[in-house]
Amino acid sequence: MAEPAPRRGSAALAGETPRAGAAMGVRFVGDPLPGLSPDAPATELPTTAVIRASFAELDERWAHAAAPRTAFEIPYSTGAPFLRVESDDAAGYLIWADGYGLHLVSSDGAELRSALPGGPAWVERRLLASQVLPLVAALHGREPLHAAGVMVAGRLIALTAPSGTGKSSTACHLVAQGGGFFADDVVALALDARRVLAHPGPRMVNVPESELAGLSSAERARLGRSLGVGTGRYLEPAAPPPARPLDGILCLERRPLATPGIAPLDDVAATLLASAALPHFDRPRRLLGQLEMVGALERTVPLARLRVGAAEDASRVAHRVRAWAEALA
């Protein structure tokens, strides 16, 4: 694959130095990656060695894959590929998105070779956050849940929802209102004895500019520094806490005629399985692990459905989430 043309638009952040560290329950060592939290050496985490590479080197390595197949692809409207994940039993996983970099993950997740695209900080982090780090986490046995995570009233709450429902906007308002950032797009889960532990995501959130417009300067400051503007404004919040028990999951549902309210989640398995990140990663071990995780969540974590009115703004939804979290036993 050819090196991408330099991106135009947002100014690059001068002097950003990527840092090695941890995200999604994995310790990344070796060459630094952007957006990770400082590693807590005392924490026992599986390790992935990071090696920065060139696009040409990764293409050359993948050319030797015995039987590569496309696991997942998102095309542009023209049909040309925008994002592609390829897999090979021995060679691992090749993850590419146009203008966002190229990454080769070993089949056991122990090694990550990354060709970052350069340019604005959010561009370098976006593919890592959405595809690469969740896959590495899954290969290390974490179960990636497509959810935002926020510390609210001292409790860790995961918000799941179909894309476009307002999950990220709601999470951002919770942070702006005084909550703590935990994850923007993927919460990595693990079973610890009989409870569900959640591992934080990389430090980046994407917020529509319209959501930021109504915030006070203090609220805006809680969301962290700007990493640039893409489809929304990308921000780097403060480093999240390390892994902690998951205290609740709220499934946001927005329907035109829905009466706002909160109800127990009655179709737990169907809803949570539909919220799994990386549906293309369907190794038997992962699928069995998903079933086990759903069972543990049903047994140990409060689960509810939050019905949101069609025109209800994210700030108000955030207040309702806070009220639910505060009422948890």
Added chain:
Amino acid sequence: MSLDVRSLRVRIPRHVVFRTFASETVVLNLETGRYHGLNRTAGRIIELLGELGSAGVVADRVAEETGQPLGRIETDIANLCADLSERGLIEVDG
């Protein structure tokens, strides 16, 4: 496919696993990577089929548990087995 429940024997293949949750049973086909959802009654039936193997014996048990007419239960089981077999989630003899 029309199945005679009284002569039907059912096996759950090794590549099929199921887990029962509060309001549903999820059946996972490890070969295809696909999940299938069953309501409580169907979940109970597949659980019994896995234990007992004989669809006729399962029909008797379910009729006893639910108080529903045996004929109706047999029809439901025949339809369920036909559906599950078509999806590759059970193997049937008879």
